[in-house]
Amino acid sequence: MAYLELQELRRAFGPVVALDGINVSMNKGEFLSLLGPSGCGKTTALRLVAGFDRPDSGSIAIDGKDITHLSPSRRDMGMVFQAYSLFPNLTAEQNVEFGLRIRKHKRGARRKRVSELLELVGLGHAGKRYPHQLSGGMQQRVALARALAIEPRVLLLDEPLSALDAKVRVQLREEIRRIQTQLGITTLYVTHDQEEALSVSDQVAVMWSGRIEQKGTPSEMYGAPATPFVAEFIGTMNRLEAVVVDGDRGEVEHGGTRLTVDTARGRSRGERVLVLVRPELLELEPSTNAGGDNSLAGEVITHTFLGSVTRVKIVGSEAELTADVPTARVGSLPVGLKVNALVPVAGTRLLSLTEEPSSDGPDPGDR
Amino acid sequence: MRRRFSVTAWIWLLVAAAYFLIPLIATLLFSIKDDQTGKCCSLGAYGFVLHDHQFWTSIRVSFVLALETIVISLLLFVPTIYWVHLKIPRLRPVLGFLALIPFVVPPIVLVVGLLNLYKGAPGWFYAQPYGFLVAAYVILAFPYMFFALDAGFRSIDLHTLTEASQSLGANWRTTLGRVILPNIRVAALGGSFLTLAIVMGEFTIASLSAFNTFPTYIQLINESKAYEAAALSLMSFGITWAAMLALLFVGRGRPGRAVQVAATR
Numbered sequence: 001m002a003y004l005e006l007q008e009l010r011r012a013f014g015p016v017v018a019l020d021g022i023n024v025s026m027n028k029g030e031f032l033s034l035l036g037p038s039g040c041g042k043t044t045a046l047r048l049v050a051g052f053d054r055p056d057s058g059s060i061a062i063d064g065k066d067i068t069h070l071s072p073s074r075r076d077m078g079m080v081f082q083a084y085s086l087f088p089n090l091t092a093e094q095n096v097e098f099g100l101r102i103r104k105h106k107r108g109a110r111r112k113r114v115s116e117l118l119e120l121v122g123l124g125h126a127g128k129r130y131p132h133q134l135s136g137g138m139q140q141r142v143a144l145a146r147a148l149a150i151e152p153r154v155l156l157l158d159e160p161l162s163a164l165d166a167k168v169r170v171q172l173r174e175e176i177r178r179i180q181t182q183l184g185i186t187t188l189y190v191t192h193d194q195e196e197a198l199s200v201s202d203q204v205a206v207m208w209s210g211r212i213e214q215k216g217t218p219s220e221m222y223g224a225p226a227t228p229f230v231a232e233f234i235g236t237m238n239r240l241e242a243v244v245v246d247g248d249r250g251e252v253e254h255g256g257t258r259l260t261v262d263t264a265r266g267r268s269r270g271e272r273v274l275v276l277v278r279p280e281l282l283e284l285e286p287s288t289n290a291g292g293d294n295s296l297a298g299e300v301i302t303h304t305f306l307g308s309v310t311r312v313k314i315v316g317s318e319a320e321l322t323a324d325v326p327t328a329r330v331g332s333l334p335v336g337l338k339v340n341a342l343v344p345v346a347g348t349r350l351l352s353l354t355e356e357p358s359s360d361g362p363d364p365g366d367r
Numbered sequence: 368m369r370r371r372f373s374v375t376a377w378i379w380l381l382v383a384a385a386y387f388l389i390p391l392i393a394t395l396l397f398s399i400k401d402d403q404t405g406k407c408c409s410l411g412a413y414g415f416v417l418h419d420h421q422f423w424t425s426i427r428v429s430f431v432l433a434l435e436t437i438v439i440s441l442l443l444f445v446p447t448i449y450w451v452h453l454k455i456p457r458l459r460p461v462l463g464f465l466a467l468i469p470f471v472v473p474p475i476v477l478v479v480g481l482l483n484l485y486k487g488a489p490g491w492f493y494a495q496p497y498g499f500l501v502a503a504y505v506i507l508a509f510p511y512m513f514f515a516l517d518a519g520f521r522s523i524d525l526h527t528l529t530e531a532s533q534s535l536g537a538n539w540r541t542t543l544g545r546v547i548l549p550n551i552r553v554a555a556l557g558g559s560f561l562t563l564a565i566v567m568g569e570f571t572i573a574s575l576s577a578f579n580t581f582p583t584y585i586q587l588i589n590e591s592k593a594y595e596a597a598a599l600s601l602m603s604f605g606i607t608w609a610a611m612l613a614l615l616f617v618g619r620g621r622p623g624r625a626v627q628v629a630a631t632r
Binding site: 051071075077079081084103143146148 | 527528545
């Protein structure tokens with residue numbers, strides 16, 4: 001049985017539907033990220049779990065007990081907020097101690113726990129400092145220690161790294177994962193940063209327009225996006241609209257060019273599909289007069305240096321394509337060069353265009 | 368690099384200083400003249416005031432009134448303004464408008480209205496300064512208390528602090544007492560000392576409702592004893608300054624600062 005279960009949660013603010021009947025199940029000790037663009041409903045979902053808001057319908061249960069109408073102070077949820085939320089009038093130690101004092105723990109036990117937690121987040125030396133004497137990263141570490149101090153049933157993290165600079169963000173997200181694994185605490189994490197979600201989570205649920213588009217492991221989300229939105233949102237994806245011309249041989253036609261893709265096999269002739277190809281799977285080679293098999297012709301228009309690879313954008317007759325080329329090789333593909341982009345037969349995803357999500361369609365979360 | 372003041376700046380500074388200091392110095396010089404000879408220098412006027420039991424009685428009444436007004440105002444307005452900021456922010460402008468009314472309604476109108484309103488009230492309230500006058504002074508202090516507290520609540524991330532406190536298991540009372548109040552301490556003190564200053568100097572309502580307070584005592588002395596009235600004026604000025612210094616001192620107290628808001632909701 002799931003440890004945390006959200007069932008058919010719905011919340012509307014006037015005419016705006018923030019959550020449209022989402023279902024989420026989490027096992028004990030699992031790290032699940034709600035990932036999506038601004039306004040998709042992920043923070044609303046988290047606030048409903050925390051008890052700061054009430055759903056219009058649906059239920060929330062922990063360990064089989066319904067907590068939908070329980071006040072936030074009685075839910076035993078530790079929360080780390082997007083904004084710096086330390087109490088400015090208390091030192092780091094006193095902040096961590098706050099929840100324990102509310103629970104009337106004995107002074108000795110409180111001191112021991114506070115000291116352990118500050119050590120755990122690497123701030124054993126900063127306990128006497130006030131929030132304004134701590135950097136943003138340190139404040140969020142203290143906030144994490146404070147949330148963990150009460151031994152919460154679920155740890156809720158609402159974009160806790162979004163106000164931090166890139167380096168601290170990477171460092172802290174790894175620490176959050178380390179601590180979560182070490183303590184085995186069930187964690188619900190909200191973020192709009194796909195890299196963050198994919199790198200720390202056991203499960204990722206991509207949200208859009210108040211619904212869960214797809215839920216799965218990070219590698220499933222990246223390698224097998226179930227909807228065009230997920231494909232677009234997670235990583236970069238080339239989208240080629242095509243029509244199946246021969247389902248037996250796996251052939252589709254895109255802008256007059258025939259392409260063979262394994263995933264088209266078994267599709268019916270005339271079906272409109274979307275061929276999805278990751279940039280790292282596209283191979284570029286200088287154009288020959290004859291053109292290449294299973295390739296699309298185009299011209300290099302930009303290079304974007306990303307370190308070990310360079311992202312090359314080419315424009316063809318029908319679509320713009322993006323390919324990741326090892327930086328050492330990119331010198332042979334200067335801007336303006338006519339190239340062929342080879343589409344791999346295996347490794348592409350294919351979505352029927354009739355599967356495009358619509359606002360009144362079935363809940364994608366159930367897929 | 369040291370910043371240099373221009374001559375014009377110095378002139379304006381001196382003019383401003385003269386504007387404030389000359390009346391004070393003149394009052395001081397007048398207050399230390401001898402009652403019999405009219406010449407300098409005697410502390411007789413100060414001695415008279417300090418030995419007059421009415422001075423101590425009236426100042427005690429006014430101080431108690433001020434404290435009572437401050438406590439009632441804080442108990443009334445802190446939770447109200449907190450709740451409005453947190454749950455019904457659209458009511459904030461309405462409260463702001465209501466807070467302006469005591470500025471618009473003259474005290475004489477207010478006192479006549481209140482005397483009629485409370486005519487049937489029990490004697491312990493209607494006939495006592497600590498009942499009737501406090502009710503009037505809470506209304507008078509409303510704008511000062513409201514705008515000070517409102518600024519205080521706006522300077523902190525109220526929603527996040529409240530939610531953080533609740534998620535740690537605190538109920539509303541604990542959240543307000545242990546998290547919110549300490550972080551609006553300076554605003555609450557500001558409102559409190561403005562209230563103190565208002566009550567210590569309020570004459571019209573006290574006089575028209577026939578209660579003896581510090582301002583009515585000043586007026587009484589002013590009518591009959593010129594040097595003592597000057598001494599009393601300086602002493603009341605000193606009391607106001609002492610209150611302001613106390614605010615500065617207490618407000619500087621602990622090193623916690625207003626929360627740094629990193630993101631909006």
